[in-house]
Amino acid sequence: SQTIHQWPATLVQPVGSPLSLECTVEGTSNPNLYWYRQAAGRGLQLLFYSVGIGQISSEVPQNLSASRPQDRQFILSSKKLLLSDSGFYLCAWGLADTQYFGPGTRLTVL
């Protein structure tokens, strides 16, 4: 069966510091991978998605970037965090139209 991991689970970072969040998927090959952000009490905002290694599509202009160095690894990064980057970051994997979410990373930027 497929499993999706995200780490860290929680993170507190100062404004201006770098960020690296990691997502890995087990039990499937060549999945579509997604990064979402969820602000407190709000809906899901798609940030990036990838259909293959090195292929990244950005949905919204922002302070973040994504990379897919391996088939089942998806990384979300920032060079300098802003206060507005705080939120709950969710990674998801999918085949065709169905998506399955990871446990999420709670990021607080102070």
Place this chain on the structure above:
Amino acid sequence: QQQVKQSPQSLIVQKGGISIINCAYENTAFDYFPWYQQFPGKGPALLIAIRPDVSEKKEGRFTISFNKSAKQFSLHIMDSQPGDSATYFCAASKGNKLVFGAGTILRVKS
């Protein structure tokens, strides 16, 4: 045309009652309509999904009703239980990207 409108924003139901959440879409190209359940601090979990070639799908206490001509679909939770208290998101897709509704916070009172 890419929006999915979800209502109500919040819902309080007595234990044993029926919870009903509604969604409407504009893009007639959408061909997959999932519902997700999210508990606080957790990633959304796929609950049930439907394709437009059927008008209803039932899994246990959860039923999706789909009205293609009205471009609406709804989630019914029968015999609602306190453990069903969560945020519910509808979504729609054509291809590998989901468009999410804003979410409904359901509270089931015991």
